[in-house]
Amino acid sequence: MKKYGKRILLDGIGWLFIALGVIGIFLPFLQGFLFLAIGFYFLSLHSVWAHGKLHILRFKYPRLFGPMDKMDSRIRSFFGLEPL
DSSP states (O other), rough: HHHHHHHHHHHEEEEHHHHHHHHHHHHHHOOOEEEEEHHHHHHHHHHHHHHHHHHHHHHHOOGGGGHHHHHHHHHHHHHHHOOO
């Protein structure tokens, strides 16, 4: 039950950031791409589909994912997750 709760929490956070990213595309004061990237990252912790999309973007734009790679181990250790 505890693992299922973590998954719901991470998926909820991911979808929240994706929604903020979509809104941020149309509003000038929100950074749409940043929120979309964070949302896809949280979804990629459990979703193979999102992990694949993030993997494609990682090879296409490697400079953008440097800071994300540094935070990956911290987030995984905080939530107690193994690499996908």
